[in-house]
Amino acid sequence: MxxxxxxxxxxxxxxxxxxxxxxxxxxxxxxxxxxxxxxxxEQRKNIVLRNITDLDFEFAMGKMAEGDHTxxxxxxxxxxxxxxxxxxVLKQGDxxxxxxxxxxxxxxxxxxxxxxxxxxxxxxxxxxxxxxRFCSGCGEKVVS
Numbered sequence: 420m421x422x423x424x425x426x427x428x429x430x431x432x433x434x435x436x437x438x439x440x441x442x443x444x445x446x447x448x449x450x451x452x453x454x455x456x457x458x459x460x461e462q463r464k465n466i467v468l469r470n471i472t473d474l475d476f477e478f479a480m481g482k483m484a485e486g487d488h489t490x491x492x493x494x495x496x497x498x499x500x501x502x503x504x505x506x507x508v509l510k511q512g513d514x515x516x517x518x519x520x521x522x523x524x525x526x527x528x529x530x531x532x533x534x535x536x537x538x539x540x541x542x543x544x545x546x547x548x549x550x551x552r553f554c555s556g557c558g559e560k561v562v563s
Contacts (some may be wrong), residue, residue, distance in 0.1 A: 436446040456543045460506050467499045512541030512562065 434441075453462055471492060478488040541548055545556030553560055 457506065457509050460502055460509065460544050464499060464502045464506065467495055467502060471499070472496045501546075504545075505539045508539040509541060509544055 432478060451458070453459065472493055474483075474488065476493065477483055478485070483491075540554035540556055540559065541562050542559040543554060543557040545554050545555060552562050
C-alpha cells in the first residue's frame with residue numbers, strides 16, 4: 420500500500436510541475452500602472468497634493484501658526500513642482516522614443532524635444548547631475 424501511495428504522489432508532483440509545458444500555457448504576471456516610474460510619480464504627486472489640502476484644513480481650523488503654514492505649504496508646493504517636472508520629462512521621453520525611427524539609436528537624437536531629459540532620468544525619474552552618463556537611480560544610460 421505504501422509503494423502505491425508513493426507512486427501516486429510522484430505522478431501528481433510530476434504532472435503538477437510539468438503542467439504548463441504539457442498544456443502550452445504559461446501564467447503571465449500582470450503589472451499595474453503603479454509599477455512604472457510614471458505611476459510611482461503620479462502616486463507621489465497625489466500624496467503631496469493631499470498633504471497640501473490637509474495642511475490648509477489644519478490651518479483653517481486654527482491648529483497651526485500662519486508662519487508654519489506658509490513655510491510648510493511652500494515646501495510642499497516645491498516638492499509638487501519637482502514631481503510635475505519629472506512627470507513631464509518622462510512623458511516627453513516616451514513621446515520622443517515613440518517618434519524616433521527604429522533604425523536611429525536613442526543617443527543619436529539631437530533635437531530640441533530631448534533637452535529637458537538632461538535634468539531627470541527618462542527611465543525612473545531620478546534627478547541627474549548635468550555631467551551624468553548613467554542614472555544613479557536605475558543604472559540606465561542617460562539619454563542626451
